[in-house]
Amino acid sequence: MREGRIGRWVAIVALASLGLGASTESGRAQTREIVFSGYGGDYGEVMKKLVIEPFEQKFNAKVVYDATGSSAQKLAKLRATKDTYTWDVTVLTGYDLLAAGREGLLEAVGPERIPNIAKLHEFAQKEGQGWGPITSVDPLILLYNRDRVKPAPDSWSVLWDPKYKGKVAISHVSEGKGLFLLLIAAYMGGGDEKRIDPGFGKLRELVPNVGAWLTLSPQYVPYLQREDVWLTPYWNGRAQLMIDQGLPLGAVIPKEGTLAITNSFGVSKSARNKALAYEFVNFYLDRAQQEAFARKIYYAPTNREVTLPPEYAGRVAVGAEAIGRLRFPDEDHLAKARGAWVERWNKDVYDALKYQK
Amino acid sequence: MSRRGRLLLGAVNAAIYAFLLAPILVVVVVSFGDAAYLQFPPRRLSLRWYTDLGEYPDFVRSFWLSLGLAAATTAVSGVLGILGALALVRHRFPGRDLLGALVMAPAALPGLVTGIALLQFFSLFRTEPSFWRLLLGHVVVTLPYVVRSVAAVLAGLDRSLEEAARGLGAGPWAVTRLVTLPLIKPGVIAGALFAFILSFDNVVVSIFLTTPRLVPLPTQIYNYVESSARPIIASISTLQIAVIVAMLLLAERLIGFSRLYTGGTER
Amino acid sequence: MTSARRRAGAAGPWLAAPLALCLFVWFVLPLALLLSESLRDVVVGQPTPPGLTLANYARFLLDPFYLGTLRATLVLGVVVTLLALALAYPVAYGLARGRHRWKTFLRLCVVAPLLVSVVIRTYGWIVLLANNGAVNQALLVLGLVDEPVRFLFTYTGVLIGLVHFALPVAVLSLVGVIEAVDQTLEDAARGLGAGPWRTFWAVTFPLTLPGLAAGAMLVFSLTVAAFVTPALMGGPSLVVLSTLIYQQMTVTLEWGFGAAVATILLVVATGLFLGAQRLLGRARGLGTAA
Numbered sequence: 001m002r003e004g005r006i007g008r009w010v011a012i013v014a015l016a017s018l019g020l021g022a023s024t025e026s027g028r029a030q031t032r033e034i035v036f037s038g039y040g041g042d043y044g045e046v047m048k049k050l051v052i053e054p055f056e057q058k059f060n061a062k063v064v065y066d067a068t069g070s071s072a073q074k075l076a077k078l079r080a081t082k083d084t085y086t087w088d089v090t091v092l093t094g095y096d097l098l099a100a101g102r103e104g105l106l107e108a109v110g111p112e113r114i115p116n117i118a119k120l121h122e123f124a125q126k127e128g129q130g131w132g133p134i135t136s137v138d139p140l141i142l143l144y145n146r147d148r149v150k151p152a153p154d155s156w157s158v159l160w161d162p163k164y165k166g167k168v169a170i171s172h173v174s175e176g177k178g179l180f181l182l183l184i185a186a187y188m189g190g191g192d193e194k195r196i197d198p199g200f201g202k203l204r205e206l207v208p209n210v211g212a213w214l215t216l217s218p219q220y221v222p223y224l225q226r227e228d229v230w231l232t233p234y235w236n237g238r239a240q241l242m243i244d245q246g247l248p249l250g251a252v253i254p255k256e257g258t259l260a261i262t263n264s265f266g267v268s269k270s271a272r273n274k275a276l277a278y279e280f281v282n283f284y285l286d287r288a289q290q291e292a293f294a295r296k297i298y299y300a301p302t303n304r305e306v307t308l309p310p311e312y313a314g315r316v317a318v319g320a321e322a323i324g325r326l327r328f329p330d331e332d333h334l335a336k337a338r339g340a341w342v343e344r345w346n347k348d349v350y351d352a353l354k355y356q357k
Numbered sequence: 358m359s360r361r362g363r364l365l366l367g368a369v370n371a372a373i374y375a376f377l378l379a380p381i382l383v384v385v386v387v388s389f390g391d392a393a394y395l396q397f398p399p400r401r402l403s404l405r406w407y408t409d410l411g412e413y414p415d416f417v418r419s420f421w422l423s424l425g426l427a428a429a430t431t432a433v434s435g436v437l438g439i440l441g442a443l444a445l446v447r448h449r450f451p452g453r454d455l456l457g458a459l460v461m462a463p464a465a466l467p468g469l470v471t472g473i474a475l476l477q478f479f480s481l482f483r484t485e486p487s488f489w490r491l492l493l494g495h496v497v498v499t500l501p502y503v504v505r506s507v508a509a510v511l512a513g514l515d516r517s518l519e520e521a522a523r524g525l526g527a528g529p530w531a532v533t534r535l536v537t538l539p540l541i542k543p544g545v546i547a548g549a550l551f552a553f554i555l556s557f558d559n560v561v562v563s564i565f566l567t568t569p570r571l572v573p574l575p576t577q578i579y580n581y582v583e584s585s586a587r588p589i590i591a592s593i594s595t596l597q598i599a600v601i602v603a604m605l606l607l608a609e610r611l612i613g614f615s616r617l618y619t620g621g622t623e624r
Numbered sequence: 625m626t627s628a629r630r631r632a633g634a635a636g637p638w639l640a641a642p643l644a645l646c647l648f649v650w651f652v653l654p655l656a657l658l659l660s661e662s663l664r665d666v667v668v669g670q671p672t673p674p675g676l677t678l679a680n681y682a683r684f685l686l687d688p689f690y691l692g693t694l695r696a697t698l699v700l701g702v703v704v705t706l707l708a709l710a711l712a713y714p715v716a717y718g719l720a721r722g723r724h725r726w727k728t729f730l731r732l733c734v735v736a737p738l739l740v741s742v743v744i745r746t747y748g749w750i751v752l753l754a755n756n757g758a759v760n761q762a763l764l765v766l767g768l769v770d771e772p773v774r775f776l777f778t779y780t781g782v783l784i785g786l787v788h789f790a791l792p793v794a795v796l797s798l799v800g801v802i803e804a805v806d807q808t809l810e811d812a813a814r815g816l817g818a819g820p821w822r823t824f825w826a827v828t829f830p831l832t833l834p835g836l837a838a839g840a841m842l843v844f845s846l847t848v849a850a851f852v853t854p855a856l857m858g859g860p861s862l863v864v865l866s867t868l869i870y871q872q873m874t875v876t877l878e879w880g881f882g883a884a885v886a887t888i889l890l891v892v893a894t895g896l897f898l899g900a901q902r903l904l905g906r907a908r909g910l911g912t913a914a
Binding site for chain 3: 359369374380383397439443448449450461463464466469475477478497504505510544547550575578582591592598609611
Binding site: 070073075076079099123143174175211212213215216219223226227228235268338339342345346347349350352 | 689743747750753754755756759776777848855856859860863868871873874875876877878879
């Protein structure tokens with residue numbers, strides 16, 4: 001009877017998968033092991049080869065790598081699992097780190113627990129407000145198609161140039177690039193984080209020029225590669241990688257200056273192995289690891305002692321002088337104001353698009 | 358049906374099938390490109406994104422997990438769904454309509470909400486992230502599809518065959534097992550297909566319920582895509598397609614989809 | 625007719641119990657827990673103060689923009705459902721009544737959109753629908769248009785993306801039902817002199833209504849729940865409830881407001897399904913074969 005056969009197969013498959021489930025959870029070493037939550041893709045590859053493997057060897061420990069989720073999703077997960085163990089260490093963007101810290105989800109850290117913090121640039125020690133060191137920064141640059149945008153731009157205002165109507169891509173304000181663009185537009189309009197109205201005004205003016213509304217960073221790649229998009233604000237790290245891959249792009253920090261996003265590591269309050277977690281963060285801040293990250297994926301290091309060969313100058317911000325030229329937004333204020341800005345952005349851009357039709 | 362009618366139907370179908378396949382074919386073609394970034398149409402062809410797969414053991418592990426998870430989800434959802442559909446369609450009890458509406462809710466809510474809700478709930482019990490969490494999340498998300506598919510076929514069923522069986526002296530359980538279940542096979546198979554594929558495909562709920570060691574394939578792909586846009590994801594997706602297709606063909610062999618309807622007249 | 629009378633017996637609740645229990649414990653309870661935050665004043669970066677408030681609901685229901693997003697969500701659901709069912713029916717009919725040789729291959733083609741994850745699928749659409757993508761190039765070469773048609777970041781683009789995903793769901797909901805139609809009834813109608821169209825509309829189609837209802841409910845659900853496709857293919861000109869929920873739950877982390885929007889979506893959707901369920905129940909007497 002057919003049904004009998006089906007029943008048997010279902011049972012076999014179900015048992016097999018139960019077995020699979022059970023087996024993959026076994027073998028949990030309790031000591032000398034931490035779980036680190038990072039990102040996937042190239043970041044993950046570099047992290048695993050150049051940081052985790054040397055760490056495991058040097059400290060005779062195991063680091064389990066979890067690449068799931070963006071910084072915001074990690075924060076959501078931390079919040080949902082409050083007081084329960086999820087990870088020992090997690091990477092978080094600056095403002096997410098502050099939010100997590102204030103909600104009681106992270107351990108306070110300083111040079112006593114993580115000695116290498118003393119070796120960082122001053123802002124990298126302070127910006128995390130004690131919830132974590134700033135481990136790297138990435139400035140927002142103006143990315144342009146070298147063949148199509150002539151002369152080579154040197155100002156953010158090129159985004160508003162009607163000559164490039166439909167060839168500009170911008171991000172939703174819920175994502176870092178969009179948020180920073182709003183701030184930069186505010187600065188250009190004579191405002192700042194606390195007086196944001198000029199920013200929204202300039203954004204409305206920008207809407208007719210925008211040909212693509214993108215959110216995830218890798219989403220940009222097909223548009224740039226197919227030359228559907230010629231101009232966009234973008235993260236320097238990824239931009240340099242695309243240039244390395246052979247795309248005809250140029251990256252420039254416009255004369256008006258720019259903002260940089262900060263990355264940090266946070267140690268969970270509910271971490272199992274805090275001592276090892278602190279060692280891991282400390283290890284990452286070592287000169288060798290910081291330098292490796294800068295070379296491979298162009299994350300600007302925060303350890304003062306890092307130096308890079310001259311071919312990296314202009315591609316990664318290294319050294320006090322280069323870092324000094326970067327501006328960091330008031331992350332405190334950002335954490336508080338973002339909600340209102342998201343709502344206003346939704347409404348304003350929706351309106352602007354409606355009247356365009 | 359007339360000849361002209363058949364041709365028209367065929368033409369409409371062909372156009373719709375082309376629509377269904379188009380973006381999928383793009384992904385498959387891109388996976389054979391040589392460039393270091395996603396390029397369509399590819400200038401040069403190469404197998405490098407397949408040979409490079411060995412460098413991504415995480416994806417292979419995720420693949421096996423997804424397979425097992427999908428199978429288990431199908432089994433659990435299937436049983437719960439069939440029982441539930443029988444109750445909803447054939448019986449009357451207080452709260453029946455509410456149950457019928459509520460069973461659809463997991464499909465109508467963004468997976469994000471279900472994922473966060475389940476994660477928060479599980480955390481209350483101080484349990485560890487585990488395979489069971491993933492399984493429960495997947496079952497909840499696929500139940501609406503199984504219930505609806507079975508209920509649809511059940512609702513239109515001709516009762517006379519069951520009446521005849523009962524008239525011949527068969528007890529209710531025997532009638533269900535030997536007459537009803539075979540008759541609703543098309544619905545069960547459709548539901549099982551949904552459960553399997555949707556579980557295999559599930560991204561968002563899984564993001565919140567994964568453990569560092571247990572990452573289903575779509576979540577793994579999503580993690581990768583959030584950071585990089587290399588063609589490796591095209592080759593992995595192509596392999597995913599190939600494997601699911603192989604699984605479906607295997608299931609077809611064993612269960613015989615092509616003859617779904619086991620009763621009535623056939624032309 | 626005994627076949628139309630539903631048994632009000634003891635068996636019903638027992639059969640439904642496993643499903644109901646599972647749903648209650650693993651869905652209703654967790655959701656209730658999360659959505660109860662809609663009544664709290666959740667602020668980022670601070671512990672939540674005690675006390676209940678309706679402010680989150682007021683924020684949504686008193687704002688014409690947000691009410692507009694509710695309307696947009698429901699309209700999108702209806703449009704996608706109608707389109708998907710209309711396109712799915714010929715496909716399902718062809719599969720159900722077609723010759724067996726091609727059936728396997730075609731069934732695989734039908735589920736093709738479900739075989740890759742949404743982000744990958746969207747990449748495929750970008751390649752096809754971009755201003756210099758394959759579709760526009762074909763249209764230009766064939767002389768059907770003078771300049772590229774905008775598909776991406778338009779409502780049409782979102783429809784294409786959603787209908788594409790909804791089609792397999794709709795087709796699979798219908799195939800089994802169409803197959804189960806007793807063809808002797810159609811023969812009888814033909815024998816009485818009805819032409820093929822008439823037979824279809826008067827006999828076949830009504831018998832497949834349960835499949836259409838199931839397909840409609842599933843497609844409507846997945847449309848209102850979708851947030852990747854509207855975001856990636858529609859852009860900010862289409863704000864639907866799932867977009868808002870996503871923003872509140874993972875970006876602004878205002879879970880109070882996010883939970884309120886989710887609750888509103890849940891209540892509206894469940895209300896619609898309840899209504900559909902009641903209608904189905906009443907129509908079932910007409911749908912079964914005599």
